[in-house]
Amino acid sequence: MRYNEKELQALSRQPAELAAELGMRGPKKGSVLKRRLVKLVVNFLFYFRTDEAEPVGALLLERCRITQEEPSGFSICFMEDPERKYHFECCSEEQCQEWMGALRRASYEFMRRSLIFYRNEIQKMTGKDPLEQFGISEEARFQLGAPRGGNAECIGFS
């Protein structure tokens, strides 16, 4: 699949929501744990070799599940193939919880559902649609209605 790699590289240089050096192991059998600089920017998780400016790779964090792995790590797997897991090792339980929380909130779909929730609540309490001030109350992507997606697992929750 073609994609605009230059823009993705530029994105990897943007300010991160969270960044740390973690142990990382790929999904392939026999993968070894490696130290990587891991950086969360919008709904992408970039990972760099610790001394390089360009990322080795990126993971789009949509339709994924974050699971805790003992003792102080977590894994990311994607809905279409839950057996393929990307493993991460943190240095403490706190760091692990911090990352898991941030990654679960990092998907576009999670953000969208939060927006719909707040819009609904504000409308219930005030009788007004808070999106009118932005001129986006008619946007298809923000409509209140039937919940989007089926499985709760596909939206970044474990």
Place this chain on the structure above:
Amino acid sequence: MKLNERSLAFYATCDTPVDNSGFLYKKGGRHAAYHRRWFVLRGNMLFYFEDRASREPVGVIILEGCTVELVEAAEEFAFAVRFAGARARTYVLAAENQAAMEGWVKALSRASFDYLRLVVRELEQQLAAVRAGDCAPPPRRAPALAPKENGCACAVWSAEPPAPGPPPPLPPRRRVSEPNGPLHAASFVRLHQQYGQEVRALRSRWLRSRYKGLLLDSKKRHRAAWVAQWFSAAFSPGCDPGDPGLSPTSGSLHGACFSLCLCLCLSLCVSHE
């Protein structure tokens, strides 16, 4: 750079509702022809397929950081998705009619994760404000901050009188008697007498302890003067020194009694030196 393309492809074709979809003409390169492709917008990803029935996208345009604008092009209803940067590519697309073009321009310019996050944060704050307003009295106007002078921001109070709210809560009082005891339904005079006796008892205890302190302290003259000053201030009508055990329940009568007691104590103390 590696990318989880398989997951990306699944995201493109999953059965959840899309944010926009339709046929657009996509310019291949600077001098290339336009190709008709089926476009699907999901979140901040713009996927394009060979045709509507394709199971895998030909490619994806990651929209984070882009600007969308109308352009003059050979094709009608053309618009461009531009990125910042030296060798950044510009994607020129063309819709099949005016309405479709406008729909795409609107949808694409609001597609970024950053934009969504801003709106969510704004709504989060609004909801918190609405909830806070629901269970508390109306807040007073916050003071406007004047421009900084010498590095300090000076608060400027609003010229308008503060919004009338409920009266401030009464200071806590130590209840020596039970709130629902025999005096509950008694007349004001009886209550006044009862509470007055309790207060007098508390005050004499306090005075005795102070007297002992005064006898032991070599600077008691100064302290005595201070105490006298404090007492006279405490017992003048309308004044509340803040100590619930010692607050006068009424004005001048009790005040006079206690001032008298104090003067007697102090004169005793001074004469013993």
